[in-house]
Every structure is written in C-alpha cells, then in structure tokens.
Amino acid sequence: MHVTLVPSGEQLEVEQGESILDAALRAGLNLPHSCKAGRCGTCKARVLYGSVTYPAGRPLALSAAEQDSGYALLCQARADRPVAVETRQIESVTDVQIRSLPCRVQRMKRLAPDVMGLWLRLPAIELFHWQPGQYIDVMLSAGRRRSFSLANPPGESALLELHVRRSGRGEFTTQVFGSMTEGTLLRIEGPLGQLTYRPGSGPLLLVGGGTGYAPMKAILRHVLESGVARQVTLYWGARTCADLYEDAWLRDLAARESRFHYVPVLSDEAQPGSGRLVHEAVIAGGEPLGQADIYAAGPPEMVAAVREQLPQHGADAARIVFDSFEYAPDALARPK
Numbered sequence: 073m074h075v076t077l078v079p080s081g082e083q084l085e086v087e088q089g090e091s092i093l094d095a096a097l098r099a100g101l102n103l104p105h106s107c108k109a110g111r112c113g114t115c116k117a118r119v120l121y122g123s124v125t126y127p128a129g130r131p132l133a134l135s136a137a138e139q140d141s142g143y144a145l146l147c148q149a150r151a152d153r154p155v156a157v158e159t160r161q162i163e164s165v166t167d168v169q170i171r172s173l174p175c176r177v178q179r180m181k182r183l184a185p186d187v188m189g190l191w192l193r194l195p196a197i198e199l200f201h202w203q204p205g206q207y208i209d210v211m212l213s214a215g216r217r218r219s220f221s222l223a224n225p226p227g228e229s230a231l232l233e234l235h236v237r238r239s240g241r242g243e244f245t246t247q248v249f250g251s252m253t254e255g256t257l258l259r260i261e262g263p264l265g266q267l268t269y270r271p272g273s274g275p276l277l278l279v280g281g282g283t284g285y286a287p288m289k290a291i292l293r294h295v296l297e298s299g300v301a302r303q304v305t306l307y308w309g310a311r312t313c314a315d316l317y318e319d320a321w322l323r324d325l326a327a328r329e330s331r332f333h334y335v336p337v338l339s340d341e342a343q344p345g346s347g348r349l350v351h352e353a354v355i356a357g358g359e360p361l362g363q364a365d366i367y368a369a370g371p372p373e374m375v376a377a378v379r380e381q382l383p384q385h386g387a388d389a390a391r392i393v394f395d396s397f398e399y400a401p402d403a404l405a406r407p408k
C-alpha cells in the first residue's frame with residue numbers, strides 16, 4: 073500500500089501486515105520511534121488523508137481523543153488504503169544506513185546472574201556505522217525481532233557489544249542463556265533508534281536502569297574517548313550490588329576522569345544505604361537539570377518516571393532523549 077510522508081514528500085510501499093514505521097525503516101528513512109510496541113508515543117504522527125488500522129486494537133500510548141483528532145502511532149499502524157502522514161524525519165542520523173547483516177557470536181561472558189555480555193562479529197567486508205546510544209534488532213523467524221542496545225562506541229565496528237538480560241520465559245534470551253554458544257550465527261538489523269549522542273556544551277546526565285546502562289556506556293565512552301569537554305554524570309539504577317555488573321570499572325574511571333561522576337543507585341531496601349529509585353536519586357542529587365542534556369534507558373516504568381518527574385524539577389522535556397525497553401510486539405500480544 074502507498075504511504076506519503078509529509079512534509080518530506082517521501083513515498084513508501086508498505087507490505088501486507090507491515091507497520092508504516094517498519095516500512096520506513098526498511099526504506100532507510102529514520103522516523104521518530106523508540107519502543108516499537110505502541111507504548112511510548114514517540115512515533116505519534118498525524119494522518120492527513122486515508123486511515124490506518126491496528127491489528128491488536130488502539131495502542132496504549134494513543135488516547136481515544138488523539139485517535140479521533142487524526143493521530144496515529146506509526147509503529148503499530150497498518151495502511152489498508154493510500155495514506156498521507158505528517159511526521160518528522162530525523163536528520164541527525166539519516167547518514168547512518170540501516171542494514172540487515174549476518175553476524176557470529178564471537179564472545180559470551182556472564183556479566184551478572186541474569187545478564188549476558190555478547191560480542192557479535194560482523195563480516196569483515198561490511199562497514200557498520202552507528203551513533204552512540206543506538207540499538208540493533210536481532211531477527212527471529214517470521215520477521216519477528218528483539219531489540220538490544222549497542223554498548224560500545226562506533227569506532228569499534230568490528231565487534232558489537234550487547235548486554236542481554238534474561239527475560240523470564242522470553243524466546244530469544246532463553247536461547248542466549250541456554251543453547252547459544254560462541255560461534256552461533258545470528259542476523260541483525262540496524263542501527264536503529266533516536267537515542268543518539270547529540271553534540272553540545274552543557275552537562276550530560278545519563279540515567280540507566282539495569283541493562284539500560286548499555287547505551288549509556290556507549291555514550292560515556294564516546295564522550296570520554298573522543299575528548300569532548302563536557303561534564304558527564306551517570307546514574308545507574310539496579311536492584312542489588314550484583315546487578316551493577318561494571319561498578320568497579322566505573323568507580324575506577326570516575327577516580328581517573330575529573331569530568332565524570334558516577335552514582336550507583338540500589339532500589340532493594342535490604343542493600344546498605346539504598347532503597348531509592350534512580351529518578352529519585354537524580355532529583356535528590358541536585359544536578360542543574362535545566363542546563364543538562366538528559367539520556368535515559370531501561371525498564372518502561374523507569375523511563376516514564378524520568379520523563380514525567382524530571383521536568384517537574386527543572387529539566388527541559390525536549391532535551392530528554394530515551395529508549396524504553398519494552399518487550400517486542402509479538403511477545404506483548406501473547407496471552408499470559
């Protein structure tokens with residue numbers, strides 16, 4: 073089906089059952105998105121003519137009033153007839169080409185009881201560029217996909233570093249903690265997402281929850297290793313000390329780099345000096361939120377709290393860039 077993007081005038085062919093966002097990404101057009109699960113609202117756009125449908129009903133992040141006013145969530149919207157939608161194209165990352173590539177698991181390392189570090193090797197002849205903070209999709213059967221953030225900065229394109237948290241009975245992560253071995257072949261697509269480091273001169277505030285630390289690590293390393301002169305504070309929230317799997321490295325880095333400040337935050341009340349959520353620690357930390365560029369990634373509840381609460385304490389909502397670690401749409405649609 074034919075979809076026109078306004079104001080860019082780009083034309084898309086959307087396949088049967090494919091979302092408008094997926095068709096755009098397949099065509100190399102980076103439209104605003106994050107969760108791709110209908111839950112964060114980042115892909116909201118206005119339908120100018122035609123109409124869209126939702127296979128699983130109106131998504132969570134689209135109110136009935138918004139739907140009635142002609143808004144749609146492109147990550148879920150299907151086009152059964154020609155449609156024009158008004159949406160912004162992300163200029164800053166259009167030079168990054170979205171690719172589908174095979175790769176091999178080169179190295180696996182248990183980082184925490186439920187977190188596996190995976191290092192993926194791409195074919196030697198392929199150049200893979202990304203922006204610090206972006207993610208890739210690991211492709212499963214029948215076009216289904218699972219998203220994981222890249223934990224290393226772009227200069228290291230020979231190996232992609234992922235931090236994969238085991239997810240209950242989750243399909244892919246059960247494989248990672250079970251049958252996967254070094255040498256396993258995977259297919260990935262990427263780079264994806266708008267959580268990307270944006271150059272500037274103000275302080276940077278990085279907020280990661282659990283494996284939401286992964287994209288923060290990529291940004292942190294990019295800033296420190298490329299000599300960018302900005303103050304960086306990382307708040308890393310987890311339940312227990314064991315979940316802060318790179319705590320020692322971060323403490324050491326903070327001791328060596330005067331412009332880097334590291335604040336570990338433990339939510340489990342049984343841990344000494346803890347019992348706070350990471351956004352509460354940011355607010356209590358007295359950071360100059362109004363001047364900061366804020367990056368956040370992790371569990372949806374944590375990201376929602378950062379987006380809601382920090383602007384109430386002076387942060388500029390337009391300067392909060394985030395990835396909400398939602399489950400994939402096919403997993404959310406599964407009966408419990």
Ligand SMILES: Cc1cc2nc3c(=O)[nH]c(=O)nc-3n(C[C@H](O)[C@H](O)[C@H](O)COP(=O)(O)OP(=O)(O)OC[C@H]3O[C@@H](n4cnc5c(N)ncnc54)[C@H](O)[C@@H]3O)c2cc1C
Pocket residue numbers: 106107108207218219220221222235236237238239240241242243244245246265283284286287395396397398399400403406407408
């Ligand atoms: C932009 C983005 C970036 C992300 N980055 C990361 C990252 O860097 N690291 C990371 O760890 N995660 C990340 N995530 C989250 C990750 O993509 C999800 O956790 C992923 O869905 C897990 O895949 P899975 O196949 O193991 O689980 P899924 O199969 O997707 O299952 C998801 C959930 O459903 C439950 N479930 C599955 N099957 C059943 C069943 N039959 N009955 C009942 N319940 C069931 C599982 O227990 C699990 O809780 C990211 C997500 C997004 C959107």
Ligand code: FES
Pocket residue numbers: 104105106107108109110111112113114115116133145146147148
């Ligand atoms: S709601 Fe569409 S990307 Fe999150």
